[in-house]
Amino acid sequence: MSALWVAIVAVTLASAAIKAAGPILVGGRELPPRVNAVIALLAPALLAALVVTETFGDDNGHLVLDERALGVGVAAVALALRAPVLLAVALAALVTALARLFG
């Protein structure tokens, strides 16, 4: 099996296990409040890291400031003004595309 297929199968199994773990292990059970507090903060932490790496990271492991930052910045302003998610995302793509066209 090629490296790609190994990755596909392994990621599928791991992803399914991750999604199944909570529902199976927790069921209706209560977790200690401190554990819950840590778990609750995983989502904002991971999302923030995703935004940073996908906005400022390039393929070569450098931090760069390019048209993506402009697009995501416009999305941030739109979201701050309570724009719908789809509008904010569409604006990000539009601004990034225009910046690349005229930049």
Place this chain on the structure above:
Amino acid sequence: MRNEAERGGGGYLAGVRAGLPFALVTGVVAISFGVLARSLGWGILAPIVFSVITFSASAQFAVAAVLGAGGGVFAAIAAAVLLNARFLPMGVAVAPFLKGGPLRRALEGQAIVDPSWALANRGGGRFDREFMIGATVPQFAAWVVGTVVGVLADDVVGDVERLGLDVIFPAFFLALLVVELRSGGKRAIAAAAIAAALAAALVPFAPPGVPMLAACVAALLGLRGRPS
């Protein structure tokens, strides 16, 4: 555990309707994944199978990013697993509202994707099971169809960046983050800020995925003080 309030048959349908706009975005992202996969020489079958059985944009893009940059299989798998680690806390959160025995709960847990999970959040730690499952259905369909379109439309390579489609993802994650920050209070904001700083600091030095692992450390803020 069947004492949760039963919703009418409209629960799934309402979820499907709520998921439709996200399915549009998912479809566009799926097309860009298909195009990217094809440009990496993955052929036609592998990207489509990948989308059908994994159904995870972040994990699939992570594998493409690592393998495409010449990284190893283990690094690719690790990056994808680290990215999808967020489904663990999401699964824990919805667990009390799923139905049946362990197997059925495990299957229902597969419906967890970011938009559906966020849409089904009813506040106060409550989740709408039917709404979440319903919202995932059109997104799954769009993910698979979009991948097929992207893989077959291999002559549009380059258009993903020209059309600015590569920022759909960070913009969408930002939107989800904003929802988290508005509901999560000061500690969520602090955790996000620390995670963002850690990720930015590590991008130049660490392989893909590691900045995500470091970001998880920020969640340990939850150990401090009074649990919310």
